[in-house]
Amino acid sequence: MLLEVQGLTKHFGGVAAVRDVGFKVIEGTIFALIGPNGAGKTTVFNLITGMLQPDGGSINFLGKRIDGLKPYQIAAAGITRTFQNLQLFSGMTVLENVMTGAHLKGKTGFVKSILRRPGINAEDKQIIEQSMALLGEVGLDSSADLPAAALPFGRQRLLEIARALASGPRLVLLDEPAAGLNSTETKTLARFLKKLRENGLTMVLVEHDMETVMEVADRILVLNFGRGIAEGTPAEVQADPEVIRAYLGEDEQIA
Amino acid sequence: MDRFRCLMKIKKTFLWPAAVLLFLALPLVIDSNYLISVLIVIGLYTIIVQGLGILMGYAGQVSFGHGGFFGLGGYAVAIMTTRYGWHPVLALLAAIILPGLIAAIIGRPTLKLRELYLAMGTMGFGILIHTMFNEAGELTGGPSGIAGIPYLTIGGLTFDNDIKFFYLIWAVVLLVLFGINNLIRSRVGRALRAISESEHAAETAGIDTGKLKLKAFIFSALLAGLAGGLYAFYVTFVSPAPFGFNTSVQFVLMAVVGGLGTFLGPLLGAALVVLLGELLRWAIPLVIPGAGGEYEIIFFGLILVVLMIYRPEGLGAFGKISKSPMEKTPAASDVGLPESG
Ligand SMILES: Nc1ncnc2c1ncn2[C@@H]1O[C@H](COP(=O)(O)OP(=O)(O)OP(=O)(O)O)[C@@H](O)[C@H]1O
Ligand SMILES: [Mg+2]
Numbered sequence: 068m069l070l071e072v073q074g075l076t077k078h079f080g081g082v083a084a085v086r087d088v089g090f091k092v093i094e095g096t097i098f099a100l101i102g103p104n105g106a107g108k109t110t111v112f113n114l115i116t117g118m119l120q121p122d123g124g125s126i127n128f129l130g131k132r133i134d135g136l137k138p139y140q141i142a143a144a145g146i147t148r149t150f151q152n153l154q155l156f157s158g159m160t161v162l163e164n165v166m167t168g169a170h171l172k173g174k175t176g177f178v179k180s181i182l183r184r185p186g187i188n189a190e191d192k193q194i195i196e197q198s199m200a201l202l203g204e205v206g207l208d209s210s211a212d213l214p215a216a217a218l219p220f221g222r223q224r225l226l227e228i229a230r231a232l233a234s235g236p237r238l239v240l241l242d243e244p245a246a247g248l249n250s251t252e253t254k255t256l257a258r259f260l261k262k263l264r265e266n267g268l269t270m271v272l273v274e275h276d277m278e279t280v281m282e283v284a285d286r287i288l289v290l291n292f293g294r295g296i297a298e299g300t301p302a303e304v305q306a307d308p309e310v311i312r313a314y315l316g317e318d319e320q321i322a
Numbered sequence: 323m324d325r326f327r328c329l330m331k332i333k334k335t336f337l338w339p340a341a342v343l344l345f346l347a348l349p350l351v352i353d354s355n356y357l358i359s360v361l362i363v364i365g366l367y368t369i370i371v372q373g374l375g376i377l378m379g380y381a382g383q384v385s386f387g388h389g390g391f392f393g394l395g396g397y398a399v400a401i402m403t404t405r406y407g408w409h410p411v412l413a414l415l416a417a418i419i420l421p422g423l424i425a426a427i428i429g430r431p432t433l434k435l436r437e438l439y440l441a442m443g444t445m446g447f448g449i450l451i452h453t454m455f456n457e458a459g460e461l462t463g464g465p466s467g468i469a470g471i472p473y474l475t476i477g478g479l480t481f482d483n484d485i486k487f488f489y490l491i492w493a494v495v496l497l498v499l500f501g502i503n504n505l506i507r508s509r510v511g512r513a514l515r516a517i518s519e520s521e522h523a524a525e526t527a528g529i530d531t532g533k534l535k536l537k538a539f540i541f542s543a544l545l546a547g548l549a550g551g552l553y554a555f556y557v558t559f560v561s562p563a564p565f566g567f568n569t570s571v572q573f574v575l576m577a578v579v580g581g582l583g584t585f586l587g588p589l590l591g592a593a594l595v596v597l598l599g600e601l602l603r604w605a606i607p608l609v610i611p612g613a614g615g616e617y618e619i620i621f622f623g624l625i626l627v628v629l630m631i632y633r634p635e636g637l638g639a640f641g642k643i644s645k646s647p648m649e650k651t652p653a654a655s656d657v658g659l660p661e662s663g
Contacts (some may be wrong), residue, residue, distance in 0.1 A: 116526060117525075118522060118525075137530075138512060138522075138525035139526075139528050139529055139530045142525065142526050142527060146458065147526055148526055154520040155523070156515065157519060163512060166509075166512060167512045167513065167516045170509065172514055173506060173509040176510065177537050179508075180508035180509060181502070181504055182501070187508060191509070203400075233527075
């Protein structure tokens, strides 16, 4: 078991954003987390990555408890993520964004950086090579020297994924990677995620685009008001009456 | 277009060395000790503001105690050379290391708490150390300070006049400029820039942002100490007056006016504030007879306000390393993470 979440709970003031949520993610699969707006999906990601501390429950990664660790320690343990509201280093170039994502692969420290000892160039060269290869995979290699903010929105999403992959993580958490993408871009994204899975990467996917979720997910957990209401394969979840009710309820509110 | 770029490139490659050479020739043409001493002071402050610029521009933290680190460097040299007879080079080393140690002690707890705790902690330190310079009579000589600091000698070369000091200080400025330029373009520099853009994303990339901020703070304190040590050897005398809270605020002013996260910002900021200070010192008594230093502060405040309105990025913004004009697309503003604490 790569990731094991048990009894996860988080309150904001009096509101329980996440209540007793538990799930397991098997290595090499895509696990989807779905639910209406405000269901607590992003909060679960913030808890797993250490950006928020849980009020209760436990998170085990590769058999070790990671709740309570700092975000950078969790990254070092092998979990990276993307953000629902993009968090690119917008003043840096596309390539530099990915190179920064590869921070954990480098060793050069403060003093060495100032003195620019010869070893640094070799290390940077290797990281540039790896980063360019990664950019090639998402089709951004020709934009490598552009400022990240100059990319169209859809490509910024891809860049964030590339950055999250740069450190060679075991698990990647993707928060609505298809939001703001057009249908062609969404299809390319789905294909890319499946390819990553084939290469052995494990992913947890939060996504509102049901077509993409049903196509790529191995298992799905449905959250509603912070609580897990159903878990299973895409087919099982789609047939679950409580899930249908949760989503219909949301539709009525929207209408 | 290509030809234009080519010309620009030629201009760029020759412009810098030419400017540097021209500057270094200044003492040979300027026949005024006063002007040279002003340039030396600008150089000393540039060293400090370069470090402070890393702390403020990248680590997103502000220090109101760098006047104290500056003073600590100065007093380390004064005490070690006059009271303990240390060799000047050793004393200068102490002037660098001591502020670094103290920065590590202040920085460790306050940087963990984020936000303005470092600002408050450093302000407290600055006031405390300034009081100590004044009060610890036996060690620091009290308000009258310590005189009789020997000249700095490095391997047979004695820095005993303004022209030699001019070259020494500006060589150090160039070295620091060079080192910081290396730093910003390296792995650690990318990490620092990442912090300034999105701390959340930096942490998720595995960057220990707290530790890196601490290092940036220590680095800035080391540089302030170095400048303080050099200052003591230059003036051969230290007293509490130049190391107070006002000085700390002026350093912050220089960093902001020059432009945070810019290559030449520290130099431009230090030059502007020092030159304006000199100008005001001369001009104010002409306009308002009997006026003292208090009016300078008012004018600096006014300048800061005007500058922040018309050029909020600072004077050096044209040479910005990490930013480019293209970043001002709408998407760039859409990077907040309101839902997570
Ligand atoms: N830092 C925070 N402080 C206070 N309340 C928060 C915070 N983060 C989330 N919440 C609240 O917790 C609940 C769950 O929010 P969360 O962002 O996890 O939902 P979500 O499932 O990701 O929704 P969406 O699909 O809209 O992204 C919401 O009611 C939200 O307002
Ligand atoms: Mg969300």
